[in-house]
Amino acid sequence: MIKQPPLLYTQAQRQLVSLAEPLGSETIPVEHAAGRCLNGNLTAKRSKPTADLSSMDGYALRDDDCDGPWRVVGKSAAGHPFERPIAKGEAVRISTGALMPDGAGAVLIQENAVRDGEKLSLCGEGEPTPRYIRRKGFDFQQGDHLLGRNTWLSPAHIALALSGGHASVIVGKRPSIAILDCGDELVRCPEDASIHQLPASNGPMLAAMASPFCKEVTRIGPIADHLDDLVKAFDGASDCDVIVTSGGASVGDHDLIRPALEKWGASIDFWRVSMKPGKPMLVARKGAQIILGLPGNPVSSYITAYLFMLPLLRALAGDRQPWPVERSHPLSHALPAAGERAEFLRAEILGDRVSAFAEQDSSALVSLSRANGLIIRDGNAQPAHAGDIVSVFHLQNGGIA
Ligand SMILES: Nc1nc2c(c(=O)[nH]1)N[C@H]1C(S)=C(S)[C@@H](COP(=O)(O)OP(=O)(O)OC[C@H]3O[C@@H](n4cnc5c(N)ncnc54)[C@H](O)[C@@H]3O)O[C@H]1N2
Ligand code: MOO
Secondary structure (H helix, E strand, C coil): CCCCCCCHHHHHHCCCCCCCCCCEEEEEHHCCCCCCCCCCECCCCCEEEEEEEEEECEEEEEECCCCCEEEEEEEECCCCCCCCCCCEEEEEEEECEEEECCCCECCCCCHHEEEEECEEEEECCCCCHHHHEEECCCCCCCCCCCEECCCEEEHHHHHHHHHCCCEEEEEECCCCCEEEECCCCCCCCCCCCCCCCCCCCCHHHHHHHHHHHHEEEEEEEEEECCCCHHHHHHHCCCCCCEEEEEHHHHHHHCCHHHHHHHHHHHHHHHHEEECCCCCCEEEEEEEEEEEEEEECHHHHHHHHHHHHHHHHHHHCCCCCCCCEEEEEECCCCCCCCCCEEEEEEEEEECCCEEEEEECCCCCHHHHHHHHCCCCCCCCCCCCECCCCCEEEEEECCCCCC
């Protein structure tokens, strides 16, 4: 029996993440790099744009020759530049994104032009202007810093890296993970669950949370509450970098995760964290493998995964700042004093204000699925009033963009 008192959640987070040795790096095509952690700085290999371009469809003119009429002597289309300098009295038909001819310093948009064969004149609505020129390197110049180490690459970053001339990037390797549902009462197919059983919802939920950060996610179980079955399941996961269990972490007769891990040969780093929900969480290791034992209650499982599993996976994938980001919001209503454990309240952020849901039972999924934030209450926090500023973790809803 472990006699340590429960750890503070911040201590437990640091202790867990300190066990994570980043898995090294690999070079991959930029177009496949969304959701990966950049391992190194990215500098522009080319400027954007590489030359002055027109931002509109119309005519390129000299900026000392803006009254007209002009003679249209050729065209500059995107990918097909006009090859010689433009002279006085000349205009070049130009399309959006096409290179400005040498000597051109203004664009007349076609809505403000009248064309008769090669003859071009103003229609009286507007003037040629340099405003419709995108200047060479205005977005970034060759040699500029584009992206910093530790950036989780988004679709916009992909466009930036490609536009900066990079075909490939160096990113952190991702871990493999095995996720085990544990409990006699669990059934894999929800349609097969009788009254005394319930669908094993934690495994797929945790897999969905983990998969953006993992190269491979293996789901195992549900596993019955028998020591030997659990040991066999751990054997089946022995190739993975991380093993995550849910259920069986507490103190009941059927809570066998700790004894099973010990029988399997793992050593327990810590068990129990002073947080609500999520208290019975444990961390163990076998060789280089890290095992996270999450509580079975679905909300406890989600919140411990958010606070522990995700930072661990980010750290293994090369992120040096893997922590969830706290933000400040005014409360829209009062909150009572907190208990001894730190509390994470499912909450809704509306505008700037945040309000906790009335239902905070650690098995209640409706309030979890409606929450877009978690209010953080320190252990023994004083009552809070409407308008008081509280710390909140934003929960991600939707994709990575
Ligand atoms: N005497 C005590 N009892 C409990 C304590 C305690 O300190 N003393 N801690 C409570 C707390 S806090 C939590 S949290 C739970 C967590 O216990 P376990 O991790 O052992 O979880 P189980 O008992 O196996 O399951 C709890 C609950 O969750 C359901 N469950 C389990 N796995 C899944 C899954 N994969 N998908 C969906 N639902 C799952 C399970 O059926 C139970 O209803 O212990 C308290 N007890
Ligand atoms: O920690 Mo338990 O997760 O309070 O229900």
